[in-house]
Amino acid sequence: xxxxxxxxxxxxxxxxxxxxxxxxxxxxxxxxxxxxxxxxxxxxxxxxxxxxxxxxxxxxxxxxxxxxxxxxxxxxxxxxxxxxxxxxxxxxxxxxxxxxxxxxxxxxxxxxxxxxxxxxxxxxxxxxxxxxxxxxxxxxxxxxxxxxxxxxxxxxxxxxxxxxxxxxxxxxxxxxxxxxxxxxxxxxxxxxxxxxxxxxxxxxxxxxxxxxxxxxxxxxxxxxxxxxxxxxxxxxxxxxxxxxxxxxxxxxxxxxxxxxxxxxxxxxxxxxxxxxxxxxxxxxxxxxxxxxxxxxxxxxxxxxxxxxxxxxxxxxxxxxxxxxxxxxxxxxxxxxxxxxxxxxxxxxxxxxxxxxxxxxxxxxxxxxxxxxxxxxxxxxxxxxxxxxxxxxxxxxxxxxxxxxxxxxxxx
Numbered sequence: 001x002x003x004x005x006x007x008x009x010x011x012x013x014x015x016x017x018x019x020x021x022x023x024x025x026x027x028x029x030x031x032x033x034x035x036x037x038x039x040x041x042x043x044x045x046x047x048x049x050x051x052x053x054x055x056x057x058x059x060x061x062x063x064x065x066x067x068x069x070x071x072x073x074x075x076x077x078x079x080x081x082x083x084x085x086x087x088x089x090x091x092x093x094x095x096x097x098x099x100x101x102x103x104x105x106x107x108x109x110x111x112x113x114x115x116x117x118x119x120x121x122x123x124x125x126x127x128x129x130x131x132x133x134x135x136x137x138x139x140x141x142x143x144x145x146x147x148x149x150x151x152x153x154x155x156x157x158x159x160x161x162x163x164x165x166x167x168x169x170x171x172x173x174x175x176x177x178x179x180x181x182x183x184x185x186x187x188x189x190x191x192x193x194x195x196x197x198x199x200x201x202x203x204x205x206x207x208x209x210x211x212x213x214x215x216x217x218x219x220x221x222x223x224x225x226x227x228x229x230x231x232x233x234x235x236x237x238x239x240x241x242x243x244x245x246x247x248x249x250x251x252x253x254x255x256x257x258x259x260x261x262x263x264x265x266x267x268x269x270x271x272x273x274x275x276x277x278x279x280x281x282x283x284x285x286x287x288x289x290x291x292x293x294x295x296x297x298x299x300x301x302x303x304x305x306x307x308x309x310x311x312x313x314x315x316x317x318x319x320x321x322x323x324x325x326x327x328x329x330x331x332x333x334x335x336x337x338x339x340x341x342x343x344x345x346x347x348x349x350x351x352x353x354x355x356x357x358x359x360x361x362x363x364x365x366x367x368x369x370x371x372x373x374x375x376x377x378x379x380x381x382x383x384x385x386x387x388x389x390x391x392x393x394x395x396x397x398x399x400x401x402x403x404x405x406x407x408x409x410x411x
Contacts, residue, residue, distance in 0.1 A: 035060030036303045036310065037084040041069045044088045044293050045137060046323030049314035056313075059306055077102060085301035086311055091291050093125050093134045095371040103133035104297040109308040111135065118289075120366035121331045125294050128209070134294030135311050136331035138323065140261035141289040141360035142197050144173075144281040145268070146187065148349065150256035154183030160351060163281040170198065170226060173259075173284035177235040180256055187257030188236035189246060190388065191227040192381055194259050198223035200288030203365030206376035213409065215376040216402050224380065228387045228394035238388040247271035259283060261291060262329045262357045268347075275346060280353040282360065289364035292331065329357055336362070375408045 038052075042065045053061045066072060070089060076082050077099070089096075096103065107113070113122035117136040125134025144167055148158040156179055157163050167173045173187075173194075180187035188194060199205070199220065206215045214220060230236050237255050239245040241264050249255040250271035268278055295311040297304060313319070320330035321338035335341060341354030383401035386392040392400065 035062055036086070036301075036306055037062045037064060038086040038310065039064050039066045039069055039073070039084040040088040041066060041293075043327070044069075045295075045314060046319045046328055047326050048322040049319040052310055052314055056306075056310065059310070061310065083298050083300050085298060085303050085307045087296050087298065088137065088293050089134065089296055090293050091124065091369055092371060092373070093127065093294060094369055096133065097127045097129070097371075100127045100129055100131045100133065102299050103131070104299055104301070104304055104307075105131040105133065106135055106297070106308070107132050109297070109304065111308075116333060117331045118333065118361050118364075120289065120364055121292065123366045124369050133296050135296070135315055136292070137294055137315060138263075138292040138320075138328040139289055139331045139361050140263055140291035141287070141329060141357040141364060142193065142200070142259060142261050142283040143353070143356055143360060144257065144259055144283055145265065146257035146279055146281060147185075147253075147277050148279050149277045150180070150183065150185050150253065154179045154185075154256075156180070158279070160279050160281045160356070163279070167281060167284040168286075170285045174226075174230070174235070176257070177230060181235055185254055185256040186235060186237045186249075188230050189249070189255060189258040189260075190238055190240045191230050191236050191384055192240070193261070194230060194284075195223050195227035195380070195384060196290070196377075197259055197283055197288045198226065198285060200290055200364065200367050201283075201286045203367055205368040205370065206373045207368060207370045209368050211370070213376075213405075215380065215405060220380075221398065224384070224398055225394055227384060228397065231384065231388045232394065236388070241267060261289075262353075263291075263327055265353070266327055276349045278348050279351050280348060280356050282356060287360040287363040287365075288367075289361050290367065292329075324354055329354075329361065331361070333362070372409065376405055379404045379408070 036059055038061065040063065050063060073087055111132055113126060113132050118139060121136040121139060125136060126132045144163065146163060151158050156176060157166055167176055177187040202219055204214055204219055207213055231238060237249045239249045241260065247270065250268060250273050295315060297307045301307055315332065317332040317334035317338065320332045321335040321340045324330060324340045330336065336358035341358055342352050344350040344352050379401040383397035386397045387394055
């Protein structure tokens with residue numbers, strides 16, 4: 001499930017929400033006669049996991065697809081009634097830190113945050129007080145998508161291993177983008193992922209684990225300036241993923257390469273790209289990942305043991321592996337050895353891209369996720385957009401964004 005800034009990251013007034021929820025009394029969950037209720041956003045769990053009732057015929061399980069799930073959850077937590085037993089929540093687990101006791105600490109149910117799933121997913125599902133409230137679902141490892149036919153035209157390498165080697169540094173990626181431009185296409189879209197990936201590779205978020213603001217430090221500025229220069233030098237299409245302009249750039253062979261998380265891959269088929277010409281290389285500069293969702297158990301549940309059995313099965317390696325074909329990249333380590341992730345993919349010319357993304361997911365450092373990330377990321381994304389549109393220089397855009405962030409963080 002794409003989540004966070006692309007699903008990216010959501011800018012939420014989480015602090016205000018948490019304070020309000022902290023004032024509410026503990027509500028009641030579903031009664032025994034109601035059975036065990038699971039709220040999930042459409043598309044947020046593997047389709048195979050929805051057969052959970054068949055797996056546990058002795059349980060009465062209600063699977064409720066819930067659009068705008070977290071908005072509904074926060075409202076329901078405030079009222080304290082009508083809560084589900086299990087709920088799927090996004091990557092911003094930390095936004096629930098002030099009301100952590102409203103969720104079951106999964107360690108008390110037997111979860112071991114040191115095994116079975118990629119480390120950074122477990123870490124981001126753990127609150128500052130040590131409570132693990134998120135059971136890992138999917139992940140968002142980054143990669144370098146590229147068209148082998150256009151790369152060949154530009155005199156660039158076409159084999160994924162050779163492309164990975166050339167783009168093993170950010171200088172190498174820029175050289176690649178320059179050659180692509182000379183050949184009449186671009187190897188960069190809107191540069192947002194280029195910017196974020198440079199920080200993810202360092203394990204840096206907008207704030208550190210103590211809450212210290214990092215969005216104005218040297219690493220952030222370097223990543224911003226690098227991305228802004230790609231834009232100002234005309235090395236990117238400047239089209240945002242999920243937009244009609246992006247689709248057009250793909251369909252018209254104007255976009256021949258871009259940095260993106262795994263869940264943006266299906267956009268290529270949607271845009272009408274020819275099959276068999278795209279490939280995936282390791283991301284420039286090294287591994288980085290982000291996003292994905294979690295399953296949580298509400299403390300108000302009267303069926304905690306059964307709820308834990310349900311989420312363990314729903315997020316088993318086999319079910320997560322099957323979810324790869326649903327657009328959900330697994331977090332379960334055993335899923336990376338599955339036939340699904342190691343199978344050749346016709347759209348990518350027979351390349352088993354799951355192998356690439358599995359390696360990236362496992363090697364990615366942990367990036368702290370906080371409730372205020374959206375404020376910072378939103379401002380810096382808009383700053384890069386202003387550079388792309390020629391409305392500001394990189395320095396002007398940076399200073400304007402920092403002023404806006406400072407103002408927002410004082411609220």
